[in-house]
Amino acid sequence: MTKIIINGAKGRMGRALLACAANRPEIEVAGAIDQGDDLAAILPRAEVVIEFSFHTVTPGVAALCAQQRKALVIGTTGHSAGEKEEIHAAAGRIPVVMASNFSTGINALFWLTRKAVEILGPDFDLEVVEMHHRLKKDAPSGTATTLLEILSAVRQVQLRDALRHGRAGIVGERTRNEIGVHAIRGGDVVGDHTVIFAANGERVELTHRASSRDTFAHGALRAAQWVIRQPPGLYDMQDVLGLK
Numbered sequence: 024m025t026k027i028i029i030n031g032a033k034g035r036m037g038r039a040l041l042a043c044a045a046n047r048p049e050i051e052v053a054g055a056i057d058q059g060d061d062l063a064a065i066l067p068r069a070e071v072v073i074e075f076s077f078h079t080v081t082p083g084v085a086a087l088c089a090q091q092r093k094a095l096v097i098g099t100t101g102h103s104a105g106e107k108e109e110i111h112a113a114a115g116r117i118p119v120v121m122a123s124n125f126s127t128g129i130n131a132l133f134w135l136t137r138k139a140v141e142i143l144g145p146d147f148d149l150e151v152v153e154m155h156h157r158l159k160k161d162a163p164s165g166t167a168t169t170l171l172e173i174l175s176a177v178r179q180v181q182l183r184d185a186l187r188h189g190r191a192g193i194v195g196e197r198t199r200n201e202i203g204v205h206a207i208r209g210g211d212v213v214g215d216h217t218v219i220f221a222a223n224g225e226r227v228e229l230t231h232r233a234s235s236r237d238t239f240a241h242g243a244l245r246a247a248q249w250v251i252r253q254p255p256g257l258y259d260m261q262d263v264l265g266l267k
């Protein structure tokens with residue numbers, strides 16, 4: 024039995040986590056909290072916190088978990104460099120899984136993207152397109168950012184130099200090293216991601232479409248069961264799935 028606390032329980036992901044956990048007898052929801060609730064007070068009840076709220080909230084949650092030696096699963100996206108540093112500091116004391124996307128399909132897409140960019144080589148232009156529901160607060164999505172990090176790492180370019188967020192005006196011809204990213208917002212789309220590899224005469228596109236948040240929720244619950252058995256450190260979903 025894994026005892027979990029869900030932070031951000033009233034949100035879209037929080038509700039999906041509660042529904043999925045209810046169908047899994049090996050998981051006990053020891054707490055479901057949201058804005059205004061006191062995590063420190065109920066933390067002793069659980070072994071692991073699953074955090075899906077807002078980027079400014081995560082460092083405080085991580086510090087509390089580190090203080091009380093509880094494991095942490097972070098699904099929240101959009102963290103600043105400073106917030107990431109605070110999460111890394113906490114991961115020196117407790118095991119933390121942080122993943123921009125907990126779905127198995129997306130983690131397969133991460134793997135395929137790395138393979139494709141290696142195979143296709145430098146002649147292919149790289150672009151990432153993502154679409155999410157109109158209520159999403161950060162852009163581009165954390166998943167798109169992970170895809171961009173994979174592409175830039177294989178190409179051995181600095182992402183901050185290569186990145187082009189959409190294009191507007193007289194931007195000139197596309198340069199060889201740039202990597203484009205385009206964030207579309209509308210309706211109730213759970214999450215679509217496409218990586219485009221375009222060369223003269225041919226184009227490869229890898230697409231993943233999520234149609235239910237349950238896929239993220241099941242992955243996050245699986246990560247929670249896994250992380251409580253790990254030594255302190257920062258892990259991702261590829262570690263949980265044994266893909267490394």
Ligand SMILES: NC(=O)c1ccc[n+]([C@@H]2O[C@H](COP(=O)([O-])OP(=O)(O)OC[C@H]3O[C@@H](n4cnc5c(N)ncnc54)[C@H](OP(=O)(O)O)[C@@H]3O)[C@@H](O)[C@H]2O)c1
Pocket residue numbers: 030031032033034035036037056057058059060075076077078080097098099100101122123124125126161165239
């Ligand atoms: N890694 C993945 O697989 C994955 C998948 C989907 C989403 N996400 C990410 O997960 C995050 C949440 O997404 P969502 O769609 O569930 O958002 P959401 O519907 O806005 O839910 C977030 C919830 O957290 C609450 N919250 C805000 N501040 C809080 C605080 N200080 N303490 C506790 N709860 C607080 C919000 O309350 P208020 O509404 O009152 O502010 C809301 O109920 C986003 O960063 C999103 O990008 C990740």
